[in-house]
Amino acid sequence: MSLKYNTCKNCESDFKSGFDFCPHCGMKDKEDLTLGILFYNTLNNYLLWDSKFFKSFIPLMTKPGFLPNQFIGGKRLSFLHPAQLYLFITFVFFFLFSFQMNKVEQDLNEGFKAESNNVLNQIQTKDVDSVKREEMRTALIKNKTLTRMSDKAIDSIVSQKDIKSNNSVSFGYNTQEIDALLAANASNDTIYKAMGMADNPGWFDKMLYPQMLKFHKDRKAGSIWISMINATPIALFILLPIFALFLKLFYWKKGRYAYHLVFSFYFFAFIFMVFSILLITNLIIDVPSWVNLLITLSVFIYFVIAVKHFYNQRWRYSILKSGVISFVFLAILVPIAFVVLAFVSFLFY
Known part of the structure; x- marks a missing residue:
């Protein structure tokens, strides 16, 4: 009597039909995909105590340098892959962080609008002194050919109440002049020139000034902040390999760049787990x-402890190198990344 074989749908290996599970990969022979099975697989992969996540989580938090040593040493199936662990923990962190950022965005926008409304109230309640009135008149007359405003229209705007000069919100240009042009329904090109755009602007100015005007109109500081937060994962994907490069420079003879990258994945995963x-x-x-x-x-x-265990170096060298790496990374690279991130977020919010 000939033996019958089944083919595993997962690993495509042949095994005897009498087995309920594939002896090669452990996949069940006959299993319909139901909602319960899908939910169970999710729990089993990430949340159950016997999963790779929890096997990785405990040493990640309690044994600095243990996981990268195990991974480099060849034990790569017992624990969660460093990149996978990092991605999962950062996802959890930003999911939790989004709840707090929604409140921050609302508070920033409300505060910015409240300040703006306060300025508008000053327009209605405070008389314009002769100096401020003359400055506004000069600005409107200067743009008269572009706005096509009559002298009567200019006099009407100037005769209104003005914004006090102690407005704490600074845009790098005369906000009173821009508000006056907006009130006069001036064209965007006219307003851009009042903001300081050159007569023959380059591609960068053509991108920058519309965003400046948009921000001036919307008064949504919180939206830019949230745009920065949303772009942070992208920045981290850039900063993490740079951090690994720093490790490579300080520990040139301690292995290939990939070794330092593994260490960085686990260390950044630890940081995001702590803040989560x-x-x-x-x-x-x-x-x-x-x-x-x-x-x-x-x-x-x-x-410091992780560096000591992973690179197997004396404590004084581990402390010294860890301090220098942390200082350069936090004092130079992170601020630069933050400024670039803020600027990019401003351009595309």
Whole structure:
């Protein structure tokens, strides 16, 4: 009697038909995809205690440098892949962070609009002194050929109440003049010139000034902030390999660049896990500022210990190199990345 074989749908290996599970990969022979099975597989892959995530989570938080050493040493199936662990934890972090950022966006926008409304109220309640009135008249007359405003229209605008000069919101141009041109329904080209655009602007100015005008009209500082937060994962994907490059420069003989990249994935995963826990805690209680400072210090201590264990170097060298790497990364690279991120977010919000 000939033996019958089945082919595994997962690994496509042949096995005897009497088996309920594939002996090669463990896939069940006959299993219909139901909602319950889909939910169970999700839990089993990420949330159950016997999953690779929890097998990786505990040593990640309690044994600095252990996971990258295990991965480099060849133990790559017992724990979650470093890139996969990093992506999963950052997803959780930004999911939690989004709840707080929604409130921040609302508070910023409301505060900015309140200040703007306060300025508009000043327009209606405060008389324009002769100097301010003359400045506005000069600005409108200067753009008279573009706005096609009559002298009567200019006199009507100038005779209105003006904005006080102590407006704390600075755009790098005369906001009073722009508000006057907007009130006069001036064209965008006219307003751009009043903002400082050159007669023959380049492609960058053509991108910048419309955004400046848009921001001036919308008064949504919170929207730019949220755009920055949404773009942060992209910045991190750039900063993480740069961080690994720094490790490579300081530990040139300690392995290939990929080794340092593995260490960076696990270390950044630890950082985001710590702050994810902190976000969850903040939802329950108000965490004092000294606790946040202590946590920041603990991250640096974790980094020093991880470097010591991973690169197998003396403590004094580990502390010195960790301090230099942290300082250069936090004091130079991160601020530069933040400025670039803010500018890009402003251009595309």
